[in-house]
Amino acid sequence: MTYADDLAIARRLADLADPISMRYYDGEDLGTVTKPDGSPVTLADREVERVLRDELASVRPTDLVIGEEFGTDDGPGSRHWIIDPIDGTSHFIGKKDAWSTLIGLQDDGVVTVGLASAPALARRWWAAVGEGAWTAPNGGEAKRLGVTSTATLDKSAIAMWPVAHRVSADRRPVVDALSAAAAVLRPTREEGDSLREATGNVHGGLMVAEGLLDAYVLLGGGAWDHAAVVPIVEEAGGRFSDLSGGTRVDLHAGLYSNGHVHDELLRLVTAALG
Numbered sequence: 001m002t003y004a005d006d007l008a009i010a011r012r013l014a015d016l017a018d019p020i021s022m023r024y025y026d027g028e029d030l031g032t033v034t035k036p037d038g039s040p041v042t043l044a045d046r047e048v049e050r051v052l053r054d055e056l057a058s059v060r061p062t063d064l065v066i067g068e069e070f071g072t073d074d075g076p077g078s079r080h081w082i083i084d085p086i087d088g089t090s091h092f093i094g095k096k097d098a099w100s101t102l103i104g105l106q107d108d109g110v111v112t113v114g115l116a117s118a119p120a121l122a123r124r125w126w127a128a129v130g131e132g133a134w135t136a137p138n139g140g141e142a143k144r145l146g147v148t149s150t151a152t153l154d155k156s157a158i159a160m161w162p163v164a165h166r167v168s169a170d171r172r173p174v175v176d177a178l179s180a181a182a183a184v185l186r187p188t189r190e191e192g193d194s195l196r197e198a199t200g201n202v203h204g205g206l207m208v209a210e211g212l213l214d215a216y217v218l219l220g221g222g223a224w225d226h227a228a229v230v231p232i233v234e235e236a237g238g239r240f241s242d243l244s245g246g247t248r249v250d251l252h253a254g255l256y257s258n259g260h261v262h263d264e265l266l267r268l269v270t271a272a273l274g
Helices: 004-025 043-059 089-093 169-181 195-199 204-209 229-235 262-272
Strands: 064-067 079-087 100-107 110-118 123-128 133-137 157-161 184-186 215-218 239-241 254-257
Touching: 004 043, 004 079, 004 089, 004 100, 004 110, 004 123, 043 064, 043 079, 079 089, 100 229, 110 229, 123 229, 133 229, 157 169, 157 204, 169 184, 169 262, 204 215, 204 229, 204 254, 215 262, 229 239, 239 262, 254 262
Parallel strands: 064 079, 157 184, 157 215
Antiparallel strands: 079 100, 100 110, 110 123, 123 133, 215 254, 239 254
C-alpha cells in the first residue's frame, strides 16, 4: 500500500495553511489568549485548523481529524489526520521564524505520512512510508534525509524539551542522567530558552532526521506534537518510541533517535523516571 495520494493531500493542506499563518505573522493583531493549560493560542492557530478540517471534510470525508485546538472528531474509522496548526506558538507570537504547521496521517494506529511546513523559513520536511524522508526550500530541490551513525550515547549529541532549567522536579533526574551520559546535551542556558531559538529548527525530531542530532527527548506534548515528525524520522533511518518502548504518539513524551542509540536512551530515561 502506498500513501502518495495522502502525501499530496498533506501538501495541499500545507499550501492552504501557509498563507493564513503568514498573514497573521506579518500582521499586528494575533488575537492571543491563554488556554486553560496556560499555553498561548492565537487567531492563526484556530483559523488554520478550521480551514484544514474543512478541506479534509471535502476530500477525505470518511477520515477523522485530531487537532490541537478543536479536539478529536467523533465516529468510527481507522484513519486520523493529526494536526498542529502552529507548532511553536510562543515563537510565532514573538515574531521568531522557527515555527511550523505539523500534519500527520495515522492509519490503523501507524503514522504513515508526515509533513512539517515552516513558511517563515520557506522550508518543508515530509515523508510517507516506503518513500524516504525529504526536505526542501519552498520551490527548491528536494534533499533526502538520513540519520547519523553514532553508536553510543557517550558519543551522542542529544537535545531535550523542555529545556533543562524548566523541567519539573519529578523529571529532573532525566536531565541529570542525560547530562552524565551524552557527549553534548542541548540547548544549554547560553543557547537560549528553546531548541528552536538555539538552532533555528522547528522540531528536534527533524534535526535527528537531518543528521544534526543523534537523539531528541520530548518530555511533554500531544499527539499533534509527534505525529507529523515520526514518519520523517523513521523514513530517514531513525526510530521513535514512547517511554514504554511502544510507538504511541498520544502518551505525551517521546524519544527520537538515529536508531543505534535508541535502546540505550530508552533504558536511561525510564530508569531515571523510576
